[in-house]
Every structure is written in C-alpha cells, then in structure tokens.
Amino acid sequence: MALRMAAKKAAAESPKRLASLIDLANVPSTLRDFLGQSQISRLGCFIRVWSYIKEQNLQDASNMNVVNCDNKLKSILLGKDQVNLTELPMLIKLLFPNHPK
C-alpha cells in the first residue's frame, strides 16, 4: 500500500521524465533507416530494438547479458561490436534529444 502510494507520488512528481519516455520525437536519419519511420517515442524505440535483438538472435550464447551487434545495430549503437544489455537503455537515450531539466 505504502509502496503503491509512493510510486503514484513519484509518477506525479516526474511528469517530465515520463513525457520524455513516451512523447513522439523526430529521430535522426540513422535511426530512421533502422526503424522505417521518422517519429517514435523513446519507449517504442527501446522495444523495437530489443525485439530486433531477439528476432535476430543477437544475444551471445555464452553470456546472455551481451549482445553481438550486426551491421544494422552497429549503425545506431555508436558502432560498438558488443553491447552489454545494461547500457542498452542509456545508448538509446543518446539517440533522443535531451530535455532540459
């Protein structure tokens, strides 16, 4: 109960944070090629990238925490060969314009 109240409070206090997550944004050309659309929210983009990883079986078989990028993925994820799943949200955040706090 208390937890839920706290969660609600937090959600109410950070409308900007939620907005930056779900508002549609114009995306740079590299990402546009990857997604095939010019506008997407950060959340939508994350889900698309993650489902792409799953579809193409890009997770390292020995270490599920690591993704071996193919060329397409490399183009949007700073050209890295291997990406840790931990940094995936951060890397995607970089593609989106920074909202002033």
Added chain:
Amino acid sequence: MPSDGLHAAWDPSQAIFRESEGTGRESQMGVEGESRRRADENELGRGLANQLGSSPAALLLSRLSHSSYLKNLCRPPPTNKQLIIDGPPLAAQRRSCSALDWGRLCSPVRLEHPRFRRLIPCVISFSPNSPQTASSSLTVMGKLPPLMRSAPLPICFLKPPPSSSPHPPSSPAPETSKPQFPSHKRHPKHKNSTKKFGVGKISTPPATSPPSFFFSPALSDAIAVVDSISGVSSHFSDFHSLLQSFCNVGASPADSLSLLHHLSLRFPSFSPSRSTYHILLVHSCLQPSIGDISPILNSLELMSSSGFPPDSSSVDLAVRALCSASREDDAAQLLLRNPSLRPDPFTYNFLVGRLAKTRSLSTVYSFIDELRTATNILPDRITYTIIIDSVCRSHNLREATRLLGVLKHSGIKPDCYLYNNIMKAYCLLDQSGEVMVLYNKMKEEGIEPDLVTYNTLVHGLSKAGMVDQAKKFLNVMANSGYFPDIATYTSLISGMCRKGDSLGALRLLGEMEEKGCIPNEFTYNALLMGLCKVGSLDKGLELYRLMTDGGMKLENPTYATFIRTLCRANKIGKAYEVFDYARESKSLSDDAAYLALENSLKRFKGLQA
C-alpha cells in the same frame, strides 16, 4: 442473512435450482410448479415482467445472490487488497447487482422480496435470448456455484417453455402458466392479425420478447396504432406491454396517461390494475428531471383516486426507479414529504445505502432524522451496518466508533458483519494491531466470528507483523469449524515474507497445497517478492517459472523487486525476459515496466562503477 424469515423464504428458490439439474422436462415442471403455487399471490408479477423483460439475466443473478449457498458468487475474488471485503449481506448483494449492470437492471423491483421470486420463471420464459445472457452473466461473475459446476449450466431451465407455440404439448406443466401469461393466449391471434396486414412471416413469436409496438414518442402515432389493433381484434389483452412499450420509446408521463385513458376507451374489457399504474409511476420516476417530483406525486394521486392506494411495493418501485435515474435526493424528498408512503425496511435501507454512497454523510443523517420525525421509521441494524461500511470506506474510523456507541445506546445488538467492516477499516488505516482488540470485544459480547472475521484478523495481524499470533488463529478457526482458505494463507504468506521468513512462507505454501488449497497469483506474487527480498533467487526463479506456466500476472512491486534482484545477480538477460513477460501478460503498462527496468539497470551500473 438479514432475517430468518427471508432466509427461509429463499429456500424454494434453491429447490428450483436443484431441480434444474435434472432433465429438461423435469426442471420445467419444477419452475412451473413454483409459478403455479404463487400464481394467486398478487397481480404484480405480470406488469413487472413486462417492465423487466429486458433484464432477465440481471433478475436471475439477483436471485442467485440471495440463496445463501451461492452467496460466495457475489464476493469479489480474494485478492491481497480485496480479501477482507465483506459487507452486510444486503449491501453485498446490492454491490453485486451494481457491479453487474445497474443500467440494465434499472430495476424498480424490490428484488429481495420473496414475492418477486415467481417473476423469474416468467421473465426467463419471456425473453428468447435469456439462456445466453444468463449464462454469460453467470460467467461474468467469475465463478459458477458448485452446484452448477458439477452439472452443465441449466440451460433447459432457462429455455422458454414450449407452450408459447401454437401446438399444445402433451405435458400438463406448461398449461399452468396460462393464467399468468395472457400473452401466450394472444399468440395465434397476433399472428393472424399480422398476416391480415400482409406484413409477412414473423419468425420469432412476438411474446418471447417484450414486444415493441411503438416507434415514436408522439401520442397521435400511438393512438393510431392502438386504433389499428382494436380494429383487428377486439380480444387484445396485452395492454401492459403496450403501455410499457410506449413509455420505453420516450413518451412523456402525461402522454402515457392519455394513452391509458385511450386504451380504456377503446377496449371496454380493459380495467387498469395496480401494475398498470405502477408502469406509469415507474415511468414518471425514470424521467431525468432532477428536483421535480410533481409528476410522481401526480401518478401516486392517480393511484389513490383509482382505488389502488400506493402500498409498500409502489414506494419501493418509485424509490428504486428514482435511484436508478440518479435522483436520490428526489427519492428522499418523496418519502419525507409524504408520510403516508411508508417504506418497508428493504426500501429504506436501499435508499440509505444509495445516499451513503453518493451523498455526504450529513445528508444521510439528516434524511434519517427527518424521516424519524415524519414517519417514525427507525434505522435498524442493517442501516447502521450500511452507514458504518461507507464511513469506513472513507477512512473515518472515529465516526464508525461513535456510531457503534449510538447503536448500542439504541438497543441494537451489533453482529459480526458490522464488526467485520470496522475491522477492515483498521486494516486499511494501517492500525492493524487494533484488530485484536476488536476481536476480543466481539468475544466479550458473545458475537460469533465468521470466516471473513478470521480472514480479516489474520490479514491485520500479518500486516502488523504479528505473524505468530496470526498463525495461532489457524487452529482457532479450525476449532470453530472454519477452514483457512486461500485468503487466509495469502495473508499469512505475505506477512511471513514481510518479516523476512520467506523460506517459512515457502513451507506454508507446500502445506497449503497439501490441504487442497490452490494458490493464486496473489499468493505467488507475495511469495516471489519475499524470496527476492531475502535473496534466494533460485527459488524465486523456480516460482517465476510456475507463474509463467500458469499465465499469472506480476504485480508492480513484485516485478520491480524481482528485476532489481536479477540485475544485482548479473542476470540482465533474464531481467529482459521478465520485462517481456510483464508486457505480454499485460501485468503492467509498457512505460511502468520500462521505468522499473531502467532504474534497476542504472542502479546496477552505479554498483559496478
């Protein structure tokens, strides 16, 4: 149950259901027998069947909610949040109705009155699609009563009797419905008349649904239709459907009255009965003109002048119709201004319940006070239970305690439903320790606790961290003949998890399954969270697999804790899987699921660095 009399009165209805398990013919006999037995009770049934033709399922359900062994139906499924919800039986039953569909129910009918039970067979045979609606509504309720679970749904019981067809069946049963159903007699004639008009074949017999004669609320059109009917057959007898149909298309109360006059002019055989006036009364109550009760007063006056002084059923119809049109204030005004209208306890409690739900507390009190001075109707135990329930819902515990004092002062003995409500409020307010005090008080006063009391108690104690004490109550429960159910165990398990004794909780889960109590998703959620908190991730993952196999949903706190624990154990891939599962199973919205994941990952990165 509110009173023994009512309880006893409901027994025949159970008998019907038992009979309905048999073959179709047998069950029909049961229904018809019941109808026959009550055919002479009063004439209300007919008019009400007309009014309620559209809501057989609602009516059926309301009846289901009455039989004591089906009472569980109305209870919401036990959840962490809901497991302690229980009201007085009346309130609970109304809640079940409102949860279903107040709009469709729109019932001006006093459903709990034994007198109306005989309506159910009528209504059921009245509507062609009742089997579907009834059975679908039954499944809406979530559970089927054990009786029905063992047998297929008693569709045979719900089917319209074959007597509505022109060929008379050999069994004597359907004939008994004739006195009740002039509409059945009407069939052949009606068909003839339509053939004469050359309208063509009517595939469905008209009387199986409330016939709609009118399509425009204009009086002149309606009169034309009536004239054409009277020109074709002078033996037309279904005036109530005619009148109801005119009301349903949105005619004004004055126009419907004129139509009634016109009907009695055209058909000398038609003599308006009480139910005729009830149709008009209900219609005037259903008008959306808030604050203006003069049309209702007019129709009441018309009743008295026509030799049918309004009785308690009229009052009940009016009050319920007003409430279903959200005119609770008008209903209160109607009762206050006309002391001659004596509401019976059902009507009174219904209105108080509605007022308590929709208006401020002071409105309710002033209504009760004014009605006491005007008509000397005193609130009874159920009234107090309703008020205390609504007060507790708004977390006003001080008022509830005060009311308890008032209750004792006025010489009413509180029962366990009342105490359950107060106990629930203590749990809501995180003053769970108080439940023990309340329980002892109940014992002192000699009130026998029921299963809900024990469940609330165990929940409260678990919440307050007194799990050991809560466990003791399992034995106390068993001694008084109540077996701990899933709600009891879930409370205990979440209490133990909160204390950090998750492995003990896991043992309890095993014990619970041994006793044949199947854990639900709330049990698993509580346990998973507890296991994550103490860091036994292996068992947590095992449990998670069970949950995914069963397609159970994850609750937000459980999800967040689980993800965090997975990240801490460097199982990021698994955390992503859980994220996917949470989205697939629609446990959480995408953004909530993502935010929890992002947070955990951020925290994990901070730990690494």
